[in-house]
Amino acid sequence: MFGTLASGDIEPARLRRDLRITCNLGFSCGGFEDIGMRLEGENLVPRGAEENREVVAETAPFQVERPLFQQTQKLVVGYALTSKKKKSFLQPKLEFMARRKGICFVPIDLNRPLSEQGPFDVVLHKLLGKEWQDVIEDYQQKHPEVIVLDPPSAIKRIYNRQSMLQGMADLNLSDCSGSIYVPKQLVVLKDSASSADRVVEAGLKFPLVAKPLWIDGTAKSHQLFLAYDKHSLAELEPPLVLQEFVNHGGVMFKVFVVGDIIKVVRRFSLPNVSSNCEKAKANGVFKFPRVSSAAASADNADLEPSVAELPPKPFLEALVKELRTLLGLRLFNIDMIREHGSKNVFSVIDINYFPGYGKMPDYEPVIVDFFHNLAQAKHKKRHYK
Ligand SMILES: Nc1ncnc2c1ncn2[C@@H]1O[C@H](COP(=O)(O)OP(=O)(O)OP(=O)(O)O)[C@@H](O)[C@H]1O
Ligand SMILES: O=P(O)(O)O[C@H]1[C@H](O)[C@@H](O)[C@H](OP(=O)(O)O)[C@@H](OP(=O)(O)O)[C@H]1O
Numbered sequence: 001m002f003g004t005l006a007s008g009d010i011e012p013a014r015l016r017r018d019l020r021i022t023c024n025l026g027f028s029c030g031g032f033e034d035i036g037m038r039l040e041g042e043n044l045v046p047r048g049a050e051e052n053r054e055v056v057a058e059t060a061p062f063q064v065e066r067p068l069f070q071q072t073q074k075l076v077v078g079y080a081l082t083s084k085k086k087k088s089f090l091q092p093k094l095e096f097m098a099r100r101k102g103i104c105f106v107p108i109d110l111n112r113p114l115s116e117q118g119p120f121d122v123v124l125h126k127l128l129g130k131e132w133q134d135v136i137e138d139y140q141q142k143h144p145e146v147i148v149l150d151p152p153s154a155i156k157r158i159y160n161r162q163s164m165l166q167g168m169a170d171l172n173l174s175d176c177s178g179s180i181y182v183p184k185q186l187v188v189l190k191d192s193a194s195s196a197d198r199v200v201e202a203g204l205k206f207p208l209v210a211k212p213l214w215i216d217g218t219a220k221s222h223q224l225f226l227a228y229d230k231h232s233l234a235e236l237e238p239p240l241v242l243q244e245f246v247n248h249g250g251v252m253f254k255v256f257v258v259g260d261i262i263k264v265v266r267r268f269s270l271p272n273v274s275s276n277c278e279k280a281k282a283n284g285v286f287k288f289p290r291v292s293s294a295a296a297s298a299d300n301a302d303l304e305p306s307v308a309e310l311p312p313k314p315f316l317e318a319l320v321k322e323l324r325t326l327l328g329l330r331l332f333n334i335d336m337i338r339e340h341g342s343k344n345v346f347s348v349i350d351i352n353y354f355p356g357y358g359k360m361p362d363y364e365p366v367i368v369d370f371f372h373n374l375a376q377a378k379h380k381k382r383h384y385k
C-alpha cells in the first residue's frame, strides 16, 4: 500500500484514487484534492474547473508527497468538537499543512466507546455536558499516555465566571513592565433585587457589567448587560456576576495561547462611560452586543497610541507562564483591557478555553507548530525510555 509509485505504473484514475492518503492506523485522511484544493508553491489554492481537466498532469508532484508523508507521520489527533467549532478551526488549509508534517486529525465517533477508537496520541475536545466530561476523564485514566487537550477539571473552572478569575491576584509578576488586576466583582446566585445592598457593602461602583455566571456554549451565556444604578439590578436574571466596569478607551486585547506560543490581537470594545451622563440617558439596564468576539480587528483603526499600544511582550510572557500553571490549560485566550489613562495597568476580564483560533491571523502555522512540538516531545520520550 505504501510502496513508492512511479508514473506509468498505474493508470491515472487509479493513481488519483490511491492518493487518498491512508494512515497506517486505518484512518482515511483524504488528500487535498478531496477538498477541492491544489498546491501552488507553499500555498493551498482552490482547484478551478479548468484544472480538473488537467488532473492527470497534476498527479505527478503528488507522487513525491506520499512517501514523505509516510516518513514524517507522527501524530494522530482524535477530535470531538461541535460542528461550529470544527468548521471554524479545522479548515482545509490547517488540515493540509498539518498533514504535511505528519499530523492527522481524526473525528471521534460519539456513539462508540472512546477506548475502542484510535489509538490516538492526542485527544482534542470542546464539548459540553457532564456525560462527555465523564467519558474523557475515564479515558484519561485508562490511557495516561494520551495527551488530552485539555483536562476536563481545568476546563470546568473556566466555565464559571467566579472561579475563572480566582488566583489572579497572587500571580508572580513583580518584575514586569505591567501589572494586572481583576475588577471588583460579586456573585448573585438568586434574587437580584436584594443584591443592591451587597453591592453597596462590597463597595462596588456603578456602572456594573452583569455577566451570566455559567458559560455553557449558548448565546445566552454571553449576553451581557450594563447596570447603571442599584434599582436596575432587579431586572437581571441570576445566577450572575456583577463586575465593575473599567474605562479602557474602547479597545481590548485578546491574548491567544497555544502551548508555548502567544499571539495578541487588538479588538474593539465598549467605549468609556461617564457614570453621570450615561445615568441620565439610561433607565434600567443596557443590553450590549457581543462586541469583542467580532472577527473585525482594531489593528488598522486610527486609535490613540496610549490606548492602542499592545501590552509589553515580556509582561505577556510572564503573565501567560504563570497562567498556564495556574489554569493547567494549554489552549486558551485571555481578554485584557488597559485602564484608561494608565501606563500599563491591565484588567483581566475574561478567559476562554479553546477560543476562536480561526479568527487569529495566520493561525494555521501556529497550530501546526504546536502539534509538531507535541509530536517531537512524545517521540523523544519514547526514545529515551
Ligand atoms: N469589567 C469590564 N469593564 C469594561 N468592559 C468590559 C468588562 N467586562 C467585559 N467588558 C466588555 O465586554 C466584552 C465581553 O465581556 P466578556 O469577555 O467578559 O464576555 P464573554 O461573553 O465571555 O466574551 P467572549 O466572547 O470573549 O467569550 C469584553 O470583551 C469587553 O469589551
Ligand atoms: O476567540 P474569541 O473571540 O474569544 O471567541 C471565542 C469566545 O471567547 C468563547 O467564549 C467561545 O466559547 P463558548 O462557545 O464555549 O462560549 C468561542 O466559541 P466557539 O467554541 O464556538 O469558537 C469563541 O467564540
Ligand SMILES: [Mg+2]
Pocket (backbone or CB within 6 Å): 292, 335, 350, 351
Ligand atoms: Mg471575552
Ligand SMILES: [Mg+2]
Pocket (backbone or CB within 6 Å): 350, 351, 352
Ligand atoms: Mg468569554
